[in-house]
Amino acid sequence: MGERQRIVIAKPGLDGHDRGAKVVARALRDGGHEVIYTGLRRTPDQIIRTVLDEDARFVGLSSLSGAHSHLFPKVCELLREAGLGDVVVFGGGIIPESDRPPLFAAGVRAIFGPGTPSSEILEFVNFASERDCGVGSEDDWHWGE
Amino acid sequence: MSAIENGELEVTDTDGLIVAITGPPGVGKSCLVDGILHRLTPNNLVAVLAVDPTSPISGGALLGDRIRLSVLDDKTKADSIYVRSIATRSSSGSIPSIVRGLASHLLANNFDLVIIETVGAGQSEMRCAAIANRIIVVEGPARGDGIQAEKAGLLELADLIVVNKSDMEGAERVVNDLTVSLTLTDDAPPIIRTSATKGDGLDELSEMILHLDERVTSRRARARQQLLMAHENILILNPAFEAILDRMSEEGLVLEEALRLLNE
Numbered sequence: 001m002g003e004r005q006r007i008v009i010a011k012p013g014l015d016g017h018d019r020g021a022k023v024v025a026r027a028l029r030d031g032g033h034e035v036i037y038t039g040l041r042r043t044p045d046q047i048i049r050t051v052l053d054e055d056a057r058f059v060g061l062s063s064l065s066g067a068h069s070h071l072f073p074k075v076c077e078l079l080r081e082a083g084l085g086d087v088v089v090f091g092g093g094i095i096p097e098s099d100r101p102p103l104f105a106a107g108v109r110a111i112f113g114p115g116t117p118s119s120e121i122l123e124f125v126n127f128a129s130e131r132d133c134g135v136g137s138e139d140d141w142h143w144g145e
Numbered sequence: 146m147s148a149i150e151n152g153e154l155e156v157t158d159t160d161g162l163i164v165a166i167t168g169p170p171g172v173g174k175s176c177l178v179d180g181i182l183h184r185l186t187p188n189n190l191v192a193v194l195a196v197d198p199t200s201p202i203s204g205g206a207l208l209g210d211r212i213r214l215s216v217l218d219d220k221t222k223a224d225s226i227y228v229r230s231i232a233t234r235s236s237s238g239s240i241p242s243i244v245r246g247l248a249s250h251l252l253a254n255n256f257d258l259v260i261i262e263t264v265g266a267g268q269s270e271m272r273c274a275a276i277a278n279r280i281i282v283v284e285g286p287a288r289g290d291g292i293q294a295e296k297a298g299l300l301e302l303a304d305l306i307v308v309n310k311s312d313m314e315g316a317e318r319v320v321n322d323l324t325v326s327l328t329l330t331d332d333a334p335p336i337i338r339t340s341a342t343k344g345d346g347l348d349e350l351s352e353m354i355l356h357l358d359e360r361v362t363s364r365r366a367r368a369r370q371q372l373l374m375a376h377e378n379i380l381i382l383n384p385a386f387e388a389i390l391d392r393m394s395e396e397g398l399v400l401e402e403a404l405r406l407l408n409e
Contacts, residue, residue: 004204006147029205034232039212046218050211053228055147 002126007058010038010047012075015065020092020114024060027118033125044074048082056087058125061108063093073106076135080107085136088128090143092116107135110143146229149246152382158245161252163259164354165273167239167299168283170265173309175213176341177283177350178262182216184351186225189257194244196264199232206232210262227251235381236272239263242374245276258355266299274302275370279357281305284323286315300326302363303334305353311338311345332360383407 009025011018018040025035036054038047051059059079061072072091079087090110091103100111110124124143133139148154166174178193185191195210208230217223233241240263248259263273273280282303300306300323308320320336327333337353339346380386389406392398 025207029200029207030203032204034199034206034208034230036208036211036230039209049217049223054208054211054230 002122002129004032004034005058005125005129006034006036006054006056007060007125008036008038008047008051008054008056009060009062010042010050010075011040011062012042012044012047012071013063013065013067014041015063015067016040017064018062020064021060021062024062024092024112024118024121027121028060028125031118031122031125044071044078047075048078048084051079051084051087052082057129058088058090061089061091063091063095066094068093068095069099069102072103072108076107079135084134086134088133089135090121090124090128104140104142109133109141146247146250149250150231150243152243154246156246156249156253159249159252161248161259162257162279162355163248163252163261163277164279164281164357165240165261165263165277166281166283167263167266167270167273168307169285172265172283172285173341174262174265174283175210177307177309177339177347178210178260179214179216180339180341180344180347181260181351181354182214182226183219183222184347185258185355186216186222188225189355190225190227190255192227192229192248192251192256192259193262194229194231194247194259195262196231196233196240196244198264199234204234208232227256233264235386236377239266239270240273240276242275242378248276271299271302271366271370272374273370274363274367275374278367279304279354279359280363281307281354281357283307283309284319285310286313286319301330302360302366304357304360304363305334306336307339307346307350308336309339309341312340312343332362334360380407385409 007028009021011021025037028035038050076089089108091108092112095111112121133141149156168174197206197208199206211228251259261277280302282299308316310316323336337346337349339350389403393403
């Protein structure tokens with residue numbers, strides 16, 4: 001097992017479905033991490049505030065509403081503005097393949113769609129925690145490339 | 146804050162108001178904290194340290210107290226508030242000892258009040274007394290009969306007792322049982338009724354929280370908890386602690402032998 005991380009799991013935007021976010025939160029908890037769940041319908045500003053207060057090293061964004069192309073890059077941008085460039089961002093939900101390259105370019109380091117085994121998300125967290133791949137880093141690596 | 150939590154940074158104690166809000170799970174502690182924050186900010190700077198349990202199996206934790214804090218969505222108040230979720234990690238009580246350091250750090254940084262929201266706690270869960278200098282015990286309706294109010298334990302340490310969900314059936318009976326029980330006590334704490342969802346009693350609670358008297362009889366109990374916590378810390382911080390746990394669970398290491406190894 002890797003080192004214990006503090007991870008914020010957030011639901012940005014107008015999206016009322018959080019089964020997936022809760023399953024991921026639970027999987028991370030069972031993987032030995034401390035997970036802070038934000039609840040539904042958070043704005044990017046609220047998510048940044050939570051990451052800051054909670055000293056989180058990772059933030060996982062879940063979106064099933066189709067607004068990911070706007071919301072995920074916005075969170076990345078605000079994290080950099082807030083001086084939180086060391087925070088690693090990953091995403092999940094219903095995100096078409098064609099939408100992914102711009103998200104990776106914006107600083108998202110992994111996208112996990114439906115059916116992803118929870119072990120893979122844990123592997124990602126362990127791997128990314130060893131690598132300088134925060135949202136502010138020059139690294140253009142992303143998981144699964 | 147993480148540096149303090151991980152034991153990488155020592156903090157000297159700072160005087161100031163540290164209030165623990167404790168009580169059984171689901172009694173409404175988080176919602177009461179939200180109500181208090183709505184009333185005390187932005188005139189006061191208030192920090193909330195919200196404790197949730199760590200899994201004894203995986204060592205992970207799901208920290209969800211923030212969800213109830215609607216006050217963070219109010220832009221005029223959010224800047225006067227700091228909220229940090231804390232997992233109990235290896236400690237046995239409802240508050241890990243590092244919370245004392247976190248609270249001191251916040252008080253030294255101009256916070257007027259630190260509220261510690263404990264893990265949903267049972268009758269004998271008194272560890273919060275080691276850290277907080279005021280204790281508010283939250284009770285609710287339908288939590289057993291009148292004998293519950295007579296039992297020794299946490300209630301005896303309360304500087305204030307809040308009966309929440311006062312709009313629900315049975316709340317008045319709980320207030321009566323507690324009142325009867327406490328008439329036999331020399332320095333009985335005040336009891337107030339609140340309904341966090343309806344907002345009843347929250348103005349009164351918020352006013353009281355800043356000016357609570359300490360019960361003299363609970364001083365010895367506080368000292369006792371401080372001593373116990375300090376002693377437990379020595380145990381948890383022992384570098385061999387985790388390895389010995391592994392050997393106990395996997396290799397059948399017996400308790401006497403484990404204690405001997407820890408004392409080496």
